[in-house]
Amino acid sequence: DCPEPEFDHRSLFDRLEEQKRKRELDYEEAHKLKNMIKGLDDEEVEFLDLVDRSKLEEERRTSAEDAREIKDFRNAVASLQERHIEELINTEIRTKPALPNQSGRSSQTRLLAGAVVRKPPADVAPPGSADKSRTSPGTFTLPGSYLMV
Numbered sequence: 090d091c092p093e094p095e096f097d098h099r100s101l102f103d104r105l106e107e108q109k110r111k112r113e114l115d116y117e118e119a120h121k122l123k124n125m126i127k128g129l130d131d132e133e134v135e136f137l138d139l140v141d142r143s144k145l146e147e148e149r150r151t152s153a154e155d156a157r158e159i160k161d162f163r164n165a166v167a168s169l170q171e172r173h174i175e176e177l178i179n180t181e182i183r184t185k186p187a188l189p190n191q192s193g194r195s196s197q198t199r200l201l202a203g204a205v206v207r208k209p210p211a212d213v214a215p216p217g218s219a220d221k222s223r224t225s226p227g228t229f230t231l232p233g234s235y236l237m238v
Contacts, residue, residue, distance in 0.1 A: 097104060129137075
C-alpha cells in the first residue's frame with residue numbers, strides 16, 4: 090500500500106550539486122540584509138519614547154533656566170545703570186551750583202587782572218564825553234575801550 094519512493098535517474102554528482110546549491114541559497118536567504126533587520130518590540134518602543142520624553146523635558150528645563158538667568162542678568166544690568174545714572178545726576182547737581190560761582194569769580198579776577206588802568210590823555214577826549222571834570226580820578230578802562238559818561 091505504501092508507494093515506493095520515486096527513483097532519481099540522475100547521477101550522484103548532479104544530485105549532490107543540486108543539494109549544495111539549495112543549501113547555499115538557503116544560507117544566502119537567511120543572511121541577507123533585509124533579514125538582518127528586525128522590528129522593534131513594544132517594550133523597546135516604550136523605552137525609546139521614554140528616553141525621548143526625558144531628553145525633551147531636560148531641554149525645556151535648561152532653556153527655561155537659561156531664559157530666567159538672562160532675564161535676571163538684564164534686570165541687574167538695568168538697575169546698575171539706573172543707579173549709576175542717578176549717582177551721576179546727584180554729583181552733577183551737587184557740583185553745578187558751586188561751579189558757576191567759582192568760575193564766575195575766577196573769570197572775573199582774570200579779567201580784572203588783565204585790565205590796565207589808564208588815565209585818558211588830556212589832549213584827546215573820549216567820544217561822547219564833553220566834560221572831563223565828570224570822570225573821577227579812580228576810574229579805569231579796559232584796553233581799547235573808552236569810558237562813557
